[in-house]
Amino acid sequence: MQAILEAKNIEAGYGDVVIIRDITMDIAAGEIAAVVGPNGSGKSTLIKSILGFATLFRGSVIFMGEEITGIASNKAVNLGIGYVPQIDNVFSNLTILENLDMGAYSRKGKDSIKASKKGILEIFPELEARKKGLAGNLSGGERQMLAIARAMMAEPKVLLLDEPLASLSPKPSAVIESKLKQISKAGIAIIIVEQNVRKALDISNWGYVIVNGALVMKGKSTELLADDSFKKRFLGLEQEN
Numbered sequence: 001m002q003a004i005l006e007a008k009n010i011e012a013g014y015g016d017v018v019i020i021r022d023i024t025m026d027i028a029a030g031e032i033a034a035v036v037g038p039n040g041s042g043k044s045t046l047i048k049s050i051l052g053f054a055t056l057f058r059g060s061v062i063f064m065g066e067e068i069t070g071i072a073s074n075k076a077v078n079l080g081i082g083y084v085p086q087i088d089n090v091f092s093n094l095t096i097l098e099n100l101d102m103g104a105y106s107r108k109g110k111d112s113i114k115a116s117k118k119g120i121l122e123i124f125p126e127l128e129a130r131k132k133g134l135a136g137n138l139s140g141g142e143r144q145m146l147a148i149a150r151a152m153m154a155e156p157k158v159l160l161l162d163e164p165l166a167s168l169s170p171k172p173s174a175v176i177e178s179k180l181k182q183i184s185k186a187g188i189a190i191i192i193v194e195q196n197v198r199k200a201l202d203i204s205n206w207g208y209v210i211v212n213g214a215l216v217m218k219g220k221s222t223e224l225l226a227d228d229s230f231k232k233r234f235l236g237l238e239q240e241n
Contacts, residue, residue, distance in 0.1 A: 001028040003062075004189050005050075005081070005158050010059035012049035018057060019045040020213040025191075027206070029157065032180065032190045034200035034221065036234070037210040043193040044086075046210065047160040051076050051083055064157070078106050082156030086163040089147035092136030096127050099135050099146055103153030113153070120149045123182060126175075141172025145179065158189045165196055177203045197234050201225050209234065 003026035013019035020042035027033045035043045048054035050061050051073045060069045063079060077083070091099050100120065104113045121128040124145050130138070135146055144164050151159060164180075165173045181203055184190050194200035201207050201221040209217040209224070217230060224230050 001031075003027060004029050004064055005191075006060075006062040007046065007050055008060045008062070010046060010049055010061075011057045012045055012054045012059070013057065014045075014054055018213070019054070020049070020210065023059075023208075023210065023215045025208050025215075025218070027158065027189045027191055029189050030184055030187045031206065032184050032192060032204040033206040033208065034204035035191060035193045035208045035210060036195075036197045036200050037216075039195060041210045042213040043210050044162050047083070047162060047191060047193055050160065051081065074106075077154050077156075080155065080157035082151035082154055082159045084144075084147045084151050084159065084161045084164060086166060090135045090138075090143050090150065093134065095134055096131045096138075096146055099150050100153050103150035106154065116153055116155065120152050123179060124149050139172065141168050141175060144168070144172075144176055148176070148179065148183075152183070152188075156188060158191065159183070161190065161192045163193055163195060165194055165199055173199065198225070 006026040008024050010023045011018060011021050023046055025033065035046060037043055045054050049056045052071060053073060056070060060067055063081065068076065068079065091102060094102070100117050104116065107113055121131065126142060127146055127149060135143065138146060148164065164176060177199065180190055180192070192200055192204065201224060204221045207219060207221045207224045208215060217224065
């Protein structure tokens with residue numbers, strides 16, 4: 001399957017400091033790729049380098065066959081690359097509907113935007129029920145749903161999610177995992193950076209493991225979860241007899 005987004009030999013960081021080195025990954029439409037590894041290993045830096053939020057010292061980014069290396073974040077969104085940061089990802093003083101409208105700020109056509117909003121609220125009925133309420137009154141899980149829904153209003157072909165399950169209890173976490181699977185089935189590619197290795201790999205097709213800024217393992221998520229060395233190192237599991 002042809003990749004919709006490729007990051008090749010990425011070396012990136014902040015200022016003059018290099019955080020990640022020589023990382024290559026790709027994802028096709030309708031797939032979920034999980035970027036996992038210890039805290040502080042450079043996972044978030046990888047997706048931020050694709051969008052211009054981190055300094056890209058070396059490497060290239062290819063989107064739908066075209067090189068977009070160094071593209072400005074607003075232009076990346078207009079091309080079809082959505083991004084949901086871990087924190088400060090909704091406008092707390094705006095309603096749910098107003099947040100969704102903000103996600104479509106670069107689009108034209110009221111009827112098209114209205115149709116998108118209707119379809120997204122069908123995916124997130126939890127938000128539909130409270131659509132006129134302030135985002136600041138939502139629970140943590142609901143805020144993450146709104147952040148994802150708002151990013152989808154820009155009609156992305158790829159969604160980059162930074163720790164969407166962080167600090168969530170099991171029930172809202174499971175709900176969001178289900179939503180992500182539903183979104184991917186609609187043909188949208190998803191790259192999820194996640195601290196919880198098992199949860200991320202359980203919902204993804206592919207896994208990329210970053211440790212100390214380097215890619216140390218990659219492969220199908222099911223194969224990684226079945227690999228004894230991977231389990232011992234990253235899941236704390238002993239080999240089964």
